[in-house]
Amino acid sequence: MQPVGSPTPSESRSDDLAAWGSVRDRLRERGLRWTPQRRALVAVLSQTRGHVTGADLVERCREQDPSTIPSTVYRTLDVLEELGIVRHGHGPDGREEYHVLPDAEHGHLHCRGCGAAWEITADEGASIVATLEAARGFAVDLSHVTIVGRCRACR
Amino acid sequence: MQPVGSPTPSESRSDDLAAWGSVRDRLRERGLRWTPQRRALVAVLSQTRGHVTGADLVERCREQDPSTIPSTVYRTLDVLEELGIVRHGHGPDGREEYHVLPDAEHGHLHCRGCGAAWEITADEGASIVATLEAARGFAVDLSHVTIVGRCRACR
DNA sequence: GCCGTTATTGCAACTCATTGCAGCAAGACC
DNA sequence: GGTCTTGCTGCAATGAGTTGCAATAACGGC
Numbered sequence: 001m002q003p004v005g006s007p008t009p010s011e012s013r014s015d016d017l018a019a020w021g022s023v024r025d026r027l028r029e030r031g032l033r034w035t036p037q038r039r040a041l042v043a044v045l046s047q048t049r050g051h052v053t054g055a056d057l058v059e060r061c062r063e064q065d066p067s068t069i070p071s072t073v074y075r076t077l078d079v080l081e082e083l084g085i086v087r088h089g090h091g092p093d094g095r096e097e098y099h100v101l102p103d104a105e106h107g108h109l110h111c112r113g114c115g116a117a118w119e120i121t122a123d124e125g126a127s128i129v130a131t132l133e134a135a136r137g138f139a140v141d142l143s144h145v146t147i148v149g150r151c152r153a154c155r
Numbered sequence: 156m157q158p159v160g161s162p163t164p165s166e167s168r169s170d171d172l173a174a175w176g177s178v179r180d181r182l183r184e185r186g187l188r189w190t191p192q193r194r195a196l197v198a199v200l201s202q203t204r205g206h207v208t209g210a211d212l213v214e215r216c217r218e219q220d221p222s223t224i225p226s227t228v229y230r231t232l233d234v235l236e237e238l239g240i241v242r243h244g245h246g247p248d249g250r251e252e253y254h255v256l257p258d259a260e261h262g263h264l265h266c267r268g269c270g271a272a273w274e275i276t277a278d279e280g281a282s283i284v285a286t287l288e289a290a291r292g293f294a295v296d297l298s299h300v301t302i303v304g305r306c307r308a309c310r
Numbered sequence: 311g312c313c314g315t316t317a318t319t320g321c322a323a324c325t326c327a328t329t330g331c332a333g334c335a336a337g338a339c340c
Numbered sequence: 341g342g343t344c345t346t347g348c349t350g351c352a353a354t355g356a357g358t359t360g361c362a363a364t365a366a367c368g369g370c
Contacts, residue, residue: 033317033366055356069320074357094245109293124290131282137307138264144247144303152292188336188347210326224350229327
């Protein structure tokens, strides 16, 4: 029932350290604090591309520091989301799914057949947004959209 | 954080008893069984319109029979979904959300501001399906689509 | 370097949902 | 009505995520 390993790219080797380095200051500016726990999560995130589930992040943090507490991770993710550093949506099974530093707002496409996932391109997204905007003045939060179906290969 | 009472219509007074009456036979045809627990859930569903969360259904069943077990309810919902009697998607918070006997496949729209929910009309849906179909041959499962954003009133 | 304010943490309890398994009971057959 | 097959149920344990609260520790000021 669970797709066996998503083909989604998810690791990057050369990280935009500059972007990540500013996180500390962005927090401080708002009177928030730069704690070891947050440092650890940010370190994990900086090595991540694409989609990760919350549980995934908890586990990766735990690899570095086994004493990591889940609630702390989730709360930190909330904070980082407010800063616009991560975004979260929900996978086809309803699980939390985070994506890191999106270049642009984008939704996700999940194939029920092979479990693969893609980002919805700006064009495709724009068309969806436009449809609902025109029809009823609804402002779509594209980054939270997950559409499930079957991809060309699986049909 | 939790929207205070959704304006979504969700109760119906006169039920299509005919449709619900056939459930027993549809199960039997497939070699499945018509048990008291299933009868109870179907009774609850027959009085429901629109969206309900899984937890909601469990609770409503429990009102009728306090000995109701959650796993039984969820498993029965799975069966009913296979029969096409209910559909499920995930709400803006990722929770299971069931809708009953859809007249047609349709997705949902959730306003982050007021918590209201609407069905995506056939026209709007068709446009979304067409976009992704054309762009990459992806067959959207419209009934599982939930789009979050802000409605006209809340912007 | 010490202090005080207050954002965060750790923990425990809780909610929603899923799963494995052994015993139970629908419903077909006689 | 009795029997047998096997689809269900009940239960207990597990996983993901959230929340309330008391104790802790960032970090700005002196």
